[in-house]
Amino acid sequence: MKLFGSSLILAGTALGAGMLAIPMVLAQFGFFVSAGLMFVIFLGTTYATLLLAEACSKTAQSTSMSSIAYFTLGRKGMHITNILFYLLLACLMIAYIIGIGDLLHSMLLEVGVDLSPVVGYTLFSLVMGLVVVAGKSYIDKLNRGLFILMIAMLFVVIFSLFNNIELANLSQESQFTTTDVIQYSAVIFTSFAAIIVIPSLVSYNQDATTKQIRNMVLLGSIIPLVCYLAWLFAVIGNLGVDAVSQFENISQLIAAFDAETTMLKTVVGVFSALALITSYLGVSMALYDQNKDAVTNNSAKAYILTFVVPLILATLFANQFISMLDYAGMILVFLAIWGPLAIVIKVRKPDFAQSKNENTYTATGGQPALVATFMFGALIFVSWFMG
Template sequence: MEHKPSLVGGACIIAGVCVGAGMLGLPSAGAGAWTLWSMFAVTLTMVVMTVSGWMLLESYKGYPLRVSFDTVTRDLLGKRVNALNNLSVYFVGGILLYAYITSSGLIIQEMLGLESHWGSVLFTLFFSVVVWHSTRAVDRISVLLVILMGLSFAFGISGMSMNVRLDLLLDRIGSETHYAPYALGMLPVALTSFGYHHSVSSMRAYYGEERRASRAILGGTAIALTFYLIWLASVFGNLPRSEFGPVIEQGGNVDALLKALGSVIESKAVASALNAFSMAAILSSFIGVGLGVFDYLADLFQFDNSRGGRAKSWAVTFLPPLLLSLLFPFGFLVAIGYAGAVATLWTCIIPPLLAWKVRRMGNKEGFRAPGGLLMIVLVIAFGVLTAAFHLLNMVDLLPVYKG
């Protein structure tokens, strides 16, 4: 009897792709909206991103199991749309690498007393070698980092959750009465935290069919959502809303958030666990995203897999974001916001368009994402509005919380 892959395993793969350094930006992005509206924004994003993943899964029907996002988009929507889609995937990867390099440089600066640019250089040179070496090296390091993330997160959050204050969690000590408008600017950061769509084809190949893959996707996004809600409640229940002012002023950088949390957490062990979790999350995301961009550029420029070819791929993958980090250290939250705005193209716009095209072609057999034409329109509208909110935020046309 043939062994079927478990749904738990697939759900954990999707959750692992989602949960990473992006979640570190959620508290700062949600400081204006605070607890209830931040949780609503993250939950709404999870629902939309799950449905859009299902729409992408639906569009793979009739194709070989190993088909890629790139192939299906080019086949159904044409070369120009596919080129734009690929460009957006690369941009998001590059801007995330830039965010991780900037944040890690600041954390290393605090730890070792170096100038921040030296911290960024050391981090990039040291850890990008893992990606240059081999995918297998990334695999081994990722397993260790996931274990470290799990243990440090569990210890840190358990320590914080025991000290959650209801008056802080519900902001009863503040004078604010209008939280909802601030939630709009949080959506691009929330969207980045559910960016698993490049793994949809892998899930389909893993299970050999769409229905079980769709359940694994739902399980994975639900696990990620649970992590994010616990994280938000733990931070907002310990750190007063007014304390986010200095963090936001520094671009939402992770080191600033950790410093603010360290000032209100009495246990040094809990503060150290949060530091370890943050560093592991950034490093895990850095090598994971770095590997994706590395392989993408190696294919684009036709660099071979020799040491010299991999060195070229390494240079075009890591040197541009490192250079940008040294010249324009905008801040973690700003970079994550840009990534979320551009990621709307391949997470909320392309997948529903693909599903619409498949349905127009009359392919009604097999798996179908729920909701019909109305759901397609709603997912696209969510993507367009999320990108628009980021642009409006940039020009100060949305309410921005500054502490």
């Protein structure tokens, strides 16, 4: 159950932003081109995640990206990694906080409560922070419950929407070029890359076998792919490419289900909120561990850095949900693709002082897989400059 819970943390971290951003970003390409793009990005991010899991299992201290970088890439590598890590988590935390505030505001309006997005996401962040500070076992249990509820909601939504699927909608697509597809790869890449929680999860499962670590990563990566495909199929099949392409935020996506039943709109809203919360838990856990490892061992100070500072930044970048995911995608190339690649090349050298842990994991594929991973990172990197 501990490993299963870890897979759900990995999957939940990926699912939050992706579930909400993917229909708005990919609808213009139609279902089939979007599905192909998602599958390619799934392969690249999954292998990069396995590389980082290998690095964590072979490094003496691997509670955060900071310590892994220090023991493999040296002090300069650690500083560069820390800067990128904080930039990434800042973008993700801001995106999730904005999304949660928007959702809470729209959902409470339905029951006659006018709570501003700022007040909503502030209360949410400070309360969730207490769970994260309490420890990973509490995060695991809460996330497990929320994730199972979220998947149940997803099945309810998809089953309801399947009754009104128009197959003609699936083959629709707007006018686009290959450049357009590559351009949006960074946002989709961000929706799959939950690599930031791997150091925390490998540390949490330090007694696991190499096969169990591999399976934890594979299950945690496959779940988002299946959910994304089913969600995109249901949304495009119901609403059509043109309608979905016009949405600018989460509230508009949910409001589009007004034409369906009121209950369905409520279920979509709750499902979207759960998707964001599970992502927020994973990202805040990674940021808290990073702060404890790299900045301060004081829990109160780490709490302020992890949960209060992002709140201030969120007020400065309101209405920038998709933009924050785009920025995060750029940073993730260095941190989640090329970073693990450089670290694994180092730990595979014969003179590297391996961890005394007997269960060290090695990702398969050899040199060709490492070259392919570098090229995948280059594709995502180039896509960011096509906007």
